[in-house]
Amino acid sequence: MAYNRCIGTRYCANNCPVKVRRFNYFNYNAEVGVGYGVEAFPSAIEKANRKLQALVLNPEVTVRGRGVMEKCTYCVQRVEKAKIHARKEGRKIEDGDVITACQAACSTNAIDFGNISDEESVVAKKHADTRAYGMLEQLNIKPRTMYLARVRNPHPRLKTTQQIEDLATIEAHHGHGGHGEGDGHDEHAADAHGEAAHNDSAHSDEHHGEEQHAE
């Protein structure tokens, strides 16, 4: 997502099957001297200039005005910071180096973030879990974010035949055999960008039927 280049056709948002994108329909920051139109301007040229310089030197965040699409960046600034830190120490990035904002705010530790190309990382292990599934994976969209199916504990006598079958045949996590031409995501993965695993207990996932006793 190149925010500076975005002119807001909203095509990406339309076609996003998981509808994660949101759009700045208006300028929500009109009154702080950075808005559109003259009323924002008069007193603040010098200040605005300083802010502009600050923006140039700010490697972390781009800020978006109206007419620009919004998207989760996986806290790219935190990822970058952690990478720089790891490089300084001459080591690879490790679990816990990057704590994304959502992860930090989540009181139930439902979110894990890390490097999926590192097989020892928590996310990689959770991705390999039988309960892991990607949202709308059948569309070949190769999602990086995985969810863990809800754990339920039906009485054996209340299980449906489907559940019994599924439990009998349950194996390692299945993805779609990659037979698309695209390999962009693989490159992303190699980039030590992280991967989130949501342990979303509220997400009821009926068709998976991989319920197991856990509690």
Place this chain on the structure above:
Amino acid sequence: MSDTNSEKIVHGMMAEFTTVDTLLSACRRIRDAGYTKTDAYTPFPVHGIDKALGIKPTILPWICFFAGLTGTCIALTMEIWMNGVDYKYIISGKPFISLPAFIPVAFELTILLASFGAFFGMWALNGLPRFSNPMFTDPRFDRATDDRFFLYIDAKDERYDAAGVRSLLTDTGSDYVSEVLEDNTPKEIPRPIFVIWGVAVAASVIPLLCVLLMRVTNSSQPRFHIFMDMDFSPAKDAQQVTSLFADNRAMRPDVPGTVARGQLIGSLDVMTGIDVDSLQAMNAPQAQRLVAAFMQDDQAAIADEVTDVAKAEDDKETPSVMDTTPWVTENPMTVDSELMARGQQQFGIYCSVCHGMDGKGNGLVNQRAQEKGFDTWVPPSNMHQDTLYSDKYPDGKLFSTISNGIRKMPGYAGQIKVEDRWAIVAYVRALQKSQNATMDLIPEGRKEEVKSAVDAAQKELQRQADEAAKAAAAREQK
């Protein structure tokens, strides 16, 4: 008319016809007569006339073909270079050079350039635009675009001979034959046109110059921005105002129910000081309200609820000295020296200013208030009255008082962390004990030490008392 004719250049001879068929037969005749520099002028394309006049086919299709080919090449080169070489951008898992996706633009550019080829090629081959044409001098020629057909033989033709041509044309059945003369309208272009042209050109350059100027100027001032876009950061700082939210605060308070990281300690009992399970059993709605208020993270509401809980008990049929609120009776923290130290520190910071370092209710604030004699001043409680001892005033109630305040005392939940409040409770208990301590409470190992310390203190007191007595005696002697 004849005298003017002699002064002007004769371009050729034209004849007028009224039907297509007569025109065509006339064309064939003059073709067969060997004239080559001929042309016909018709209001619509007449089929077969190119053969009748011997007009050669045009090369226009080739121009179009090559123009179209150029379009394809430009488009593909542009796409491959831009997306495949110069600016590689991963999108929707497609390769950088995705030929299928490049086809539409290539197709459109092919058509566009081929169309330009056809359109402007036609202009070029026909020598258009050509605004001055000797044919136009004859007013009858105006009907060449309406319903008349004209045949023209150019004077440059090798066989041209005015009389012969005139008779040939009259022979073909034309009822009007006339010489085509040089246009006698003035050739100069009117001056105002040049002026307008010049002004227009000059004016059209101005915006370009402005843009250029803005691009090359070095200035510490920001460029003029019609649209601010993302040049300036709209991030808000703390303590700023915004009109976006009803409370005008730019910094948003926590979402209700938020518990800061590391602040979720144990259960609700720990957080309120009330044994919520017992309260649930006694007064379920009350308990639910308390929990709800707590989820809202609204200190005032919690305080109200807690006092309500306490009050509800007080208001019961017989006002009882005994508080029946199910307070937590035991400090949920592990009471050790560390906790004590923490409690002492926190007590020193927050409580001692009113209650005094020893808890007797005579802190600096109180002293000052007494000195000033404020009549609304309610003196802080003395921690050492027996109603505040743990048998009458359970730990939970004390915790609740610290958190939510009592009488003039404000709640300290906002300032002191939960753990620290419990630490204060523990410390206050220690303070209370310290006033009524007996030797039995001292651990064996330290009894001697304490005894000697007490003895030393008593000795010192004795010494001071003696000295004071001596001094008093001495004064009396004087």
Place this chain on the structure above:
Amino acid sequence: MSLAIPNGLDNTVERPGERAPLVLGNTNYHDITESVCQVAERKPSAGWVGGFLVAFALLQMLGLLIVYLIYTGVGVWGNRAPIFWGWPIVNFVFWVGIGHAGTLISAILYLFRQEWRTSINRAAEAMTIFAVACAGTFPGIHVGRAWLAFWLAPYPSLNLWMWPQFRSPLLWDVFAVSTYGTVSLLFWYMGMVPDLATFRDRSKNKYRRMIYGLLCLGWSGSSRHWMRYEKAYAILAALAAPLVLSVHTIVSFDFAVSQVPGWHTTIFPPYFVAGAIFSGFAMVLTLMIPARSMLNLEKLITIRHLENMCKIILATGSLVGLAYGTEFFIAWYGQVPAEQFAFINRAFGPYWWAYWTMVSCNVISPQLFWFKKCRTTPWIIVVVCIFVNIGMWFERFVITITSLSRDYLPSAWAYFSPTWVDWGMLIGSFGLFFTLFLLFCRTLPVINMAEVKSSLAKQHHMAHAAAEHGEAEH
């Protein structure tokens, strides 16, 4: 001239082996010139002035709304997540579709040697250009930062040094619509050059003469010029024919390359093209029928012309119906739940009213044209065509909005409601269209005189040949 058909004869009946005349009345070349030129030369009628004022007022409204939109932000429309594309895109596709008829009549019917196109192609082409102008307005202002819309051009933005993304269908669209607009303009203008010369030669007024003289490039009617002109016209027609198909195809790609259920279906390109022709012809008829009686052009735009257009409307309407059916069938046959849901939702979901409006207007109403009576009665044609226009607008509404409002994740579903700005812009775009069209009627040749004369000549020639042949047989 004696062979011309008396005025009022029904030229919708055609005996096999004889071609019915396309120009009625005891007409000669000069009559054609007169009847076409009088439209522009006489004083404007009260009806024209009134119509123009209304249209122009609506155009002003559109302009003001655009200013308001750009000043405030695209949130003034009803577009909300997940319906990121709302009415503006519906209007865009609607107008682009209408913009297909002119070039189609001019190019494809020309290539198929359908001579009846000659009386209607000019006005239809003009409509194409005006419709493309209306269409072009919407994507331009639709983007969040309209002032940066020029970034869509393959131009390296100076501060970012980036290129546009050629793998995006939206960029194809930019190229397709702009190429289409340009080529249609060339085609229209080129067809007009000889007629502009007629205007020039008839002008009494010096300035008129100068302006038309400049516009017609000094056209003289030379046979050499005509020969190259006709070649160029044929080539342009041959280029415009695939172009006109490609434009709506590419518009359909905007939808069909995505994974949105209800959008991603391979029938979209031909189906969009059929729909475009369908709506375009309906619009041409809607305007042409009142225009031909107001401008006294009944002899040139005859019932036969109308009937032929009705037949094309019937054919394309049925094709569109077939495509609706095929979509439903394949959605069921394909057994992809999301796809199935999308189609059931279209027909029976919250937008069922839009869907059934679309079906009844687009598929059912043109079926009236199976009856000759309906094909040859102007007011019935107008009524049906207005229904078709409404239906085609709803088709775009159905495709764009129902698919977006309910796609894969129910958590993201929403219902679209337009704002007053949406309404204003839709109405305002009609203002733009009619302003341009009314100006066109007053200033430019509304009928291709040269071609009509040419077809009259052919009509005479054929009648002549038939007469000779008849004599020979006797």
Place this chain on the structure above:
Amino acid sequence: MSEHAAPKFKPADDPTFSLPSSLASLQLPLLGGGLVALIVGVGMAFAAESESMPRFGFSTYLTAYMYVLTLALGSLFFVLIQHLVRAGWSVVVRRIAECFMILILPLAILFLPILFSLFFEGRLFVWTDPNFASAHGLDAKMWATKTSFLNAPFFIARSVLYFLIWGGLAVYYWRGSTTQDETGERAATDRMQYWAGPAVMLFALTTSFAAFDWGMSLAPMWFSTMFGVYIFAGAILSAHCLITVVSYVLQRHGAMKDEITVEHYHDLGKYIFGFIVFWTYIGFSQYLLIWYGNMPEETEWFFARQRGVFGGLSIALILLHWLVPFLGTMSRHIRRRPGLMAMWACYILVMHAIDIYWIVMPEARHLVHENIPNLGGALGLIASILSIVGMTALFVGLGLRVASGNRVIAVRDPRLRESIVFENL
């Protein structure tokens, strides 16, 4: 206005209006030889079946069959559309199309082997295999819905319906046209024009569904709304080519020497050029949308055609079915040379056979993800060629048989005169 010599209009019993005897005598060799070649070819195809191409035999037959069927259907559509638009230019060549259109009737009999394949579970259409769903891990409920459409009885019923409709249309237009040869009745033309509209609708519907049934359902989990149009595009293109070739051959043998002029070749050439573009347009759109959407259930079909020898064939189709004939027939000068046009038409007819082969044969592969379809070795290749050639010979022989009993031109069509004098702009 014409510079041509005034055309001569010959009487209806002119000898050049019937099939030249040199061609009529080819009937038996073509029929016999074609039948033998077909039987041998299909026999070899069964022999060429292997682990990787288990459905080779019937698929080869289907390829050959679909090839001639599209020719007949294209001819039928040609006739219908000429009536629908009251075309004048095409009258001189319309009878040629009519002769091939009526072959729908014998083709109905040749369809029997395909129906026969339904009795062998999964030997042609894999959905006839009751174990298909479980073997490929498909959802049972979904498969049940699918087989409510794709099952033998319903399939047979639909096939019968298609042939009834096509046969009915073909017979109606054949009768109308040949009767007019005798009576010269103008009203016959009116009647045929009247029914052309509904006939085209019926044709569009049935062809679309026949394409779904006989082409698309070979890969039962794959679907593309455009598929019917794709088959139609190939059919109409090859029908124009067939008409061009046959016109040329007839003229070379003395029939219709003066009636079919260079103008008709020019016009046919324009249509051929146009339909090459149309075929490309449909094929490209179908590919692009599926390629871009990249959804597994759709890409599967192209994926099978992207690897191995079929990958090469796909590229070859783009270059040889589009680019080469596109450039080749672009020029007016080429289109106005009957010999050259006939050559290009032959070439495109070959390409169309490859196109059909490319559609059908990859589905004969063993349906596992890793399996790359192949040509069945030298034996398979020879078998395929023999079958297609044999079937085509049979088809042409039948056409000659039809033509020999009738005139090769609609002599009393009221628009014949217009057609003969017709000139391109």
